[in-house]
Amino acid sequence: MTDGQLPGTRGAPDGGAPAVECRGLTKHYWRGDALVDCSFSVPEGRLAALVGPNGAGKSTFLRIAAGLTRPTSGDIDVLGEPIVSGRTVATHVGYVDQVRPLYRRLRVDEHLRMAAAMNDVWDQAMAVRLLSQLEVPLRARVGRLSVGQQAKVAVTLCLATRPRLMLLDEPLASLDPVARTMLMRALLAEVSEMGTTVVLSSHVISDLDPVCDYLIILRDGQAVLSEPMDDVRAGHHLVVAGRDAPSPPGDVVTEERGARQVRWMVRSHEPPIGGLGGGSGEGPDVEVLRPSLDEIVVAHLTRRHASATTPADDGGVGAGGADGVDGAGQRDLVIADEGERA
Numbered sequence: 001m002t003d004g005q006l007p008g009t010r011g012a013p014d015g016g017a018p019a020v021e022c023r024g025l026t027k028h029y030w031r032g033d034a035l036v037d038c039s040f041s042v043p044e045g046r047l048a049a050l051v052g053p054n055g056a057g058k059s060t061f062l063r064i065a066a067g068l069t070r071p072t073s074g075d076i077d078v079l080g081e082p083i084v085s086g087r088t089v090a091t092h093v094g095y096v097d098q099v100r101p102l103y104r105r106l107r108v109d110e111h112l113r114m115a116a117a118m119n120d121v122w123d124q125a126m127a128v129r130l131l132s133q134l135e136v137p138l139r140a141r142v143g144r145l146s147v148g149q150q151a152k153v154a155v156t157l158c159l160a161t162r163p164r165l166m167l168l169d170e171p172l173a174s175l176d177p178v179a180r181t182m183l184m185r186a187l188l189a190e191v192s193e194m195g196t197t198v199v200l201s202s203h204v205i206s207d208l209d210p211v212c213d214y215l216i217i218l219r220d221g222q223a224v225l226s227e228p229m230d231d232v233r234a235g236h237h238l239v240v241a242g243r244d245a246p247s248p249p250g251d252v253v254t255e256e257r258g259a260r261q262v263r264w265m266v267r268s269h270e271p272p273i274g275g276l277g278g279g280s281g282e283g284p285d286v287e288v289l290r291p292s293l294d295e296i297v298v299a300h301l302t303r304r305h306a307s308a309t310t311p312a313d314d315g316g317v318g319a320g321g322a323d324g325v326d327g328a329g330q331r332d333l334v335i336a337d338e339g340e341r342a
Contacts, residue, residue, distance in 0.1 A: 019044040019165050019197035020065055025074035027060050033221050034060035040216055040226035042199060049208035050201040052218035053301055058201045062167045066095035079164055091120060094163035098170045100154040104143030108136060108153055119161045127160035130186055147174040152183055159190050166198045172207055184211055209293045217300050224300050236296045237271055239264045242285040248272035254299045265291060265299035
């Protein structure tokens with residue numbers, strides 16, 4: 001477990017077959033395209049963070065992967081099978097929408113009985129234990145629960161089907177910080193035991209950083225970054241130098257020029273120090289810093305020239321995106337839910 005991780009965080013697997021793989025995925029609505037030639041994969045066993053600004057296509061992708069929305073073009077495989085087969089999705093994939101699929105007049109325990117009757121696989125003991133751990137009363141009617149408690153019920157119903165793949169669309173949005181931590185601890189403990197792959201979208205990056213081991217950044221309907229979280233952190237550097245310093249080597253994601261200094265976010269396998277400050281790289285006019293995950297995500301979302309997102313000396317996965325993302329510069333509000341462009 002690395003510094004800052006929640007207890008129960010599992011170690012990332014070394015490689016592995018994709019749990020989800022999309023190739024050229026496009027979804028067109030009458031008001032525009034939600035996904036445009038989108039290609040990326042999530043290795044099996046990962047807990048993947050799906051981030052992006054409003055309208056990036058996060059919800060649309062999750063609905064397609066869950067078999068609820070058909071793509072306009074392109075292909076998507078889930079757990080090794082094309083999504084068109086349907087059976088894999090119905091049996092092994094759990095999905096929680098932003099709008100919780102709950103019945104307000106039914107009690108929580110009635111939801112459990114209904115889920116047990118509707119699903120081929122159902123773990124009643126897990127459901128009861130989780131709801132008790134999450135402090136949700138079984139005899140309460142859903143309509144009398146708080147929005148956060150309803151989110152806990154929805155995630156529990158999904159977990160108790162023991163899926164091989166969980167697709168969670170903003171499950172933490174309605175929870176306070178204590179409840180978010182409580183739910184993430186419970187989720188991590190269960191998926192670690194089951195070996196479940198999770199794709200989780202959230203609008204607060206700090207919620208995802210300690211627990212996720214894979215990162216996907218969507219922008220304008222395309223994947224601009226898709227790789228293990230450790231590689232993301234190791235492969236990005238924040239270079240600060242005097243205003244007249246030349247651009248550093250590597251893939252310059254963003255450049256910010258001030259009156260006296262210039263700051264670059266650089267994607268490179270090695271620290272981009274050559275040509276900036278002599279052999280040591282750092283000096284009175286040059287400093288190479290380790291950026292936060294927030295800064296890395298913001299840099300990719302505000303990138304103005306996204307034609308080369310894979311560093312020349314690194315074999316990372318990347319894809320181009322379009323220019324301009326309004327409001328992406330907000331540090332903790334980078335990835336609010338976008339809804340579908342329907």
